[in-house]
Amino acid sequence: MNSSSGKTYMSTSxxxxxWKAGDAAADQFPVGLRVLVVDDDPTCLMILEKMLRTCLYExxxxxxxxxxxxxxxxxxxxxxxxxxxxxxxxxxxxxxLEHIGLEMDLPVIMMSADDGKHxxxxxxxHGACDYLIKPVRIEALKNIWQHVVxxxxxEWKDFEQSGxxxxxxxxxxxxxxxxxxxxxxxGNWKSSKRxxxxxxxxxxxxxxxxLKKPRVVWSVELHQQFVAAVNQxxxxxxxxxxxxxxxxxxxxxRENVASHLQKYRLYLRRLSGVSQHPSxxxxxxxxxxxxxxxxxxxLNGLDLQTLAATGQxxxxxxxxxxAAGLGRPTGKSGIPxxxxxxxxxFSFENPKLRFGDGQQHVNNNKQMNLLHGIxxxxxxxxxxxxxxxxxxxGNMNMQVASHGSQSSQNNPLLMQxxxxxxxxxxxxxxxxxxxPRLLSPMGQPILSNGIAANVSTRNGIQExxxxxxxxxxxQTSSMLNFPMNHAAELPGNSFPLGSTPGIxxxxxxxxxxxxxxxxxxxxxxxxxxxxxxxxxxxHKPQNWELQNVGMTLxxxxxxxxxxxxxxxxxxxxxxxxxxxxxxxxxxxxATVVSKAMFSSxxxxxxVNVQNGNQHLNSLLVxxxxxxxxxxxxxxxxxxxxxxxxxxxxxxQQDAIAxxxxxxxxxxxxxxxxxx
Amino acid sequence: xxxxxxRQQIAAMRQSFFDEEILDGQFCQLERLENRGNPNFVEExxxxxxxxxxxLLQTVEQxxxxxxxxxxxxxxxxxxxxxSSASIGANKVRNNITKTRQLLEEGNLEGAKLAFRELRMxxxxxxxxxxxxxxxxxxxxxxxxxxxxxxxxHA
Numbered sequence: 001m002n003s004s005s006g007k008t009y010m011s012t013s014x015x016x017x018x019w020k021a022g023d024a025a026a027d028q029f030p031v032g033l034r035v036l037v038v039d040d041d042p043t044c045l046m047i048l049e050k051m052l053r054t055c056l057y058e059x060x061x062x063x064x065x066x067x068x069x070x071x072x073x074x075x076x077x078x079x080x081x082x083x084x085x086x087x088x089x090x091x092x093x094x095x096x097l098e099h100i101g102l103e104m105d106l107p108v109i110m111m112s113a114d115d116g117k118h119x120x121x122x123x124x125x126h127g128a129c130d131y132l133i134k135p136v137r138i139e140a141l142k143n144i145w146q147h148v149v150x151x152x153x154x155e156w157k158d159f160e161q162s163g164x165x166x167x168x169x170x171x172x173x174x175x176x177x178x179x180x181x182x183x184x185x186x187g188n189w190k191s192s193k194r195x196x197x198x199x200x201x202x203x204x205x206x207x208x209x210x211l212k213k214p215r216v217v218w219s220v221e222l223h224q225q226f227v228a229a230v231n232q233x234x235x236x237x238x239x240x241x242x243x244x245x246x247x248x249x250x251x252x253x254r255e256n257v258a259s260h261l262q263k264y265r266l267y268l269r270r271l272s273g274v275s276q277h278p279s280x281x282x283x284x285x286x287x288x289x290x291x292x293x294x295x296x297x298x299l300n301g302l303d304l305q306t307l308a309a310t311g312q313x314x315x316x317x318x319x320x321x322x323a324a325g326l327g328r329p330t331g332k333s334g335i336p337x338x339x340x341x342x343x344x345x346f347s348f349e350n351p352k353l354r355f356g357d358g359q360q361h362v363n364n365n366k367q368m369n370l371l372h373g374i375x376x377x378x379x380x381x382x383x384x385x386x387x388x389x390x391x392x393x394g395n396m397n398m399q400v401a402s403h404g405s406q407s408s409q410n411n412p413l414l415m416q417x418x419x420x421x422x423x424x425x426x427x428x429x430x431x432x433x434x435x436p437r438l439l440s441p442m443g444q445p446i447l448s449n450g451i452a453a454n455v456s457t458r459n460g461i462q463e464x465x466x467x468x469x470x471x472x473x474x475q476t477s478s479m480l481n482f483p484m485n486h487a488a489e490l491p492g493n494s495f496p497l498g499s500t501p502g503i504x505x506x507x508x509x510x511x512x513x514x515x516x517x518x519x520x521x522x523x524x525x526x527x528x529x530x531x532x533x534x535x536x537x538x539h540k541p542q543n544w545e546l547q548n549v550g551m552t553l554x555x556x557x558x559x560x561x562x563x564x565x566x567x568x569x570x571x572x573x574x575x576x577x578x579x580x581x582x583x584x585x586x587x588x589x590a591t592v593v594s595k596a597m598f599s600s601x602x603x604x605x606x607v608n609v610q611n612g613n614q615h616l617n618s619l620l621v622x623x624x625x626x627x628x629x630x631x632x633x634x635x636x637x638x639x640x641x642x643x644x645x646x647x648x649x650x651x652q653q654d655a656i657a658x659x660x661x662x663x664x665x666x667x668x669x670x671x672x673x674x675x
Numbered sequence: 676x677x678x679x680x681x682r683q684q685i686a687a688m689r690q691s692f693f694d695e696e697i698l699d700g701q702f703c704q705l706e707r708l709e710n711r712g713n714p715n716f717v718e719e720x721x722x723x724x725x726x727x728x729x730x731l732l733q734t735v736e737q738x739x740x741x742x743x744x745x746x747x748x749x750x751x752x753x754x755x756x757x758x759s760s761a762s763i764g765a766n767k768v769r770n771n772i773t774k775t776r777q778l779l780e781e782g783n784l785e786g787a788k789l790a791f792r793e794l795r796m797x798x799x800x801x802x803x804x805x806x807x808x809x810x811x812x813x814x815x816x817x818x819x820x821x822x823x824x825x826x827x828x829h830a
Binding site (some may be wrong): 040041042046050051112113114134136137138 | 704705707713720754755757759761762763
């Protein structure tokens with residue numbers, strides 16, 4: 001579909017469908033936006049129609065106000081936005097504006113060759129969403145979708161809330177509740193969001209996801225038990241069956257343990273690969289962290305609190321986190337480290353990785369090695385962000401995954417935070433059971449940065465949030481998750497959409513530590529690089545997905561070891577992520593891709609680490625994006641151009657569609673993959 | 676080669692429009708909208724424009740030459756004309772419209788008439804220049820059309 005236009009809009013099959021807020025078609029948002037343009041001048045009408053078509057909107061033109069009004073009346077929900085000229089022979093444009101506002105409550109954009117202040121003011125007072133001066137440029141039309149989203153958002157607020165609740169809060173609340181209610185909270189966040197948007201699909205999806213996949217939430221406590229069991233058996237001798245027996249947790253399956261163990265192993269390997277003494281992982285890890293994360297620790301505490309407050313973070317987790325954070329100086333400070341490490345890891349490949357620079361701060365340079373090999377096309381920053389996420393996520397995944405699922409919005413964030421960070425640190429700690437730490441380091445920065453803010457925001461991030469649970473594939477997943485979490489957790493905004501600014505800024509920042517917060521954002525944002533997140537609710541962290549994709553692509557490079565090598569995964573992910581990150585030209589499209597990736601990763605969560613890894617390998621080999629739950633990481637060939645990624649993702653998405661519920665991924669189509 | 680020579684000619688013509696400021700950046704926007712699926716879009720738009728503008732100018736001319744000018748009507752028509760002219764990038768034409776309207780508003784009828792005549796002239800001049808331009812574009816074929824006017828060389 002994006003054939004004719006020079007734009008890189010990628011339209012998937014549903015692009016042509018009527019675009020409805022919260023619609024599945026919204027994945028491609030704003031493609032398919034239904035515009036009614038009214039102008040009595042045929043020349044202008046022709047030009048406008050062509051421009052709007054070029055923007056991939058669905059255009060209906062009309063040269064008379066009366067006709068337009070009757071069209072609207074006949075089909076009240078048939079249009080998303082109206083563009084009307086001010087001066088028309090049969091009816092004044094403002095009058096039409098009033099009518100539409102009263103009867104249909106659609107966003108109306110006024111247009112005129114007149115740029116006199118009084119006229120513009122009149123438009124404003126009559127309730128026009130925007131006022132365009134002729135000659136209208138296509139750039140101005142490209143952004144009209146924002147009015148639709150904004151209006152929708154406001155409407156939602158009115159509906160739902162009693163007036164005092166913030167939209168974001170609502171979302172959070174919804175997500176929170178949703179989270180707690182089901183272990184597979186991936187869909188929760190989304191669903192709550194969706195509900196807001198009057199979308200039924202989400203609900204269905206949510207239900208399906210929760211029904212279909214009861215995920216094991218690896219809470220801090222559970223993880224501690226796990227680690228204790230592993231330590232007791234000896235890491236070499238620890239087999240899932242025995243661990244399961246030792247843990248003696250009802251309802252826990254051998255598979256759960258197995259996948260978790262896999263992740264854990266990768267995490268440990270990564271830690272040791274960092275050049276930290278395996279035995280002293282904890283110690284060494286922690287210390288560097290402390291140094292680096294000064295700021296983070298504060299964040300962590302903050303975040304934890306916040307998270308705890310929001311109830312996002314499972315009480316227990318929170319407590320543990322805090323305890324961990326407080327109890328272990330490194331823990332908290334460590335957190336910063338993890339971030340750093342993560343960064344390093346990410347930056348391994350790409351010298352440009354921002355994190356690389358940042359890493360220096362942290363001792364985590366070693367971590368960086370992990371990422372090595374992943375030639376990510378993505379901008380380093382993105383990778384870094386991803387890596388962070390991934391890395392920490394990897395480890396954290398375990399935790400996060402559990403957490404993530406729990407808290408749709410907040411938790412994921414928190415989890416995310418903790419995870420990335422924790423990972424780095426945690427890994428060191430043999431007693432991985434410091435989930436809290438995990439969370440804090442990374443999570444915090446991220447959370448604090450964009451996430452917290454975005455948490456309430458909507459959209460895209462939700463998708464991402466799911467990612468956290470994804471964790472499965474070793475690092476990659478973490479990476480993905482990380483960003484995703486952020487994105488997801490951030491209630492959508494920080495991540496792809498809104499956070500773009502933040503994120504983009506982050507990425508460039510190498511100094512992770514310093515910018516931990518910022519970085520975090522970055523990582524979160526790497527999605528944004530896609531600019532995906534432009535899409536507000538509708539867009540799920542497409543960008544994010546792209547990132548994931550990027551990551552997976554790299555995976556192919558590393559292939560095989562996915563399972564065993566968190567590093568690989570990470571690197572893979574990282575790399576993958578980056579390419580997608582690069583996509584950021586347009587968030588929208590990117591998100592789609594990332595989503596795809598993400599979702600796959602997500603669903604598997606830690607549980608499927610094993611499977612995921614395996615799949616990863618296969619994926620890697622195939623270099624195809626597989627969003628399937630099995631392979632958490634989507635492996636995309638390194639050179640995946642953004643467009644390629646997008647298409648790959650799109651394909652994936654299609655493939656994944658069925659697994660949507662798992663991933664909670666809306667299957668955003670890569671729509672504006674910046675090319 | 677003839678065709679390349681012709682293309683060069685076309686490019687030169689096009690550039691002259693911008694140099695003389697009878698066309699502005701908006702014209703490039705239109706060019707950008709053109710693509711394989713719609714290779715003659717610009718020409719179509721311009722054709723439509725001139726069709727309407729000719730009629731409109733005639734009406735306005737008649738109106739302002741009468742003793743009882745319906746100022747509101749004239750202003751409305753000129754306003755609309757301004758919109759379409761601006762949308763196609765007819766720079767000078769648009770400026771003249773603005774001037775005419777302003778004079779009318781000020782009550783300077785004579786000045787407005789003069790300005791209107793100038794407007795008319797600019798309009799006819801634009802048409803006279805664009806017609807051969809599009810004719811030649813058609814001669815070189817759609818491929819060239821698609822690529823050449825895309826302002827690649829000319830800003």
